[in-house]
Amino acid sequence: MATAIITTDDLQTFKIELLEDIKRLLKESSGHPGKKWLKSYEVQKVLGISAGTLQTLRNNETIEYTKIGGVIYYDYNEIQKMLNPKMRHK
Helix, strand or coil, rough: CCCCCHHHHHHHHHHHHHHHHHHHHHHHCCCCCCCCCCHHHHHHHHHHCCCCHHHHHHHHCCCCCCCEECCCEEEEHHHHHHHHHHHHHH
């Protein structure tokens, strides 16, 4: 096994690169729950609405959803569009 000498400059460079990578990962994941589909209680929390209001949004077809085995799922990107009107026209 070869021996390598690591200097304090090498460690400083590594530290900076590591911190930049962590910042990039945090920026990419910020505001995104890490999953594509949300359940009703998650949508209620994100939108700050009650279960009844969420039901009304479904009935009025204001919000899209998918029902699988009795569980209702909502597309995360569609919820974001509701929160940010500028995204609706994209």
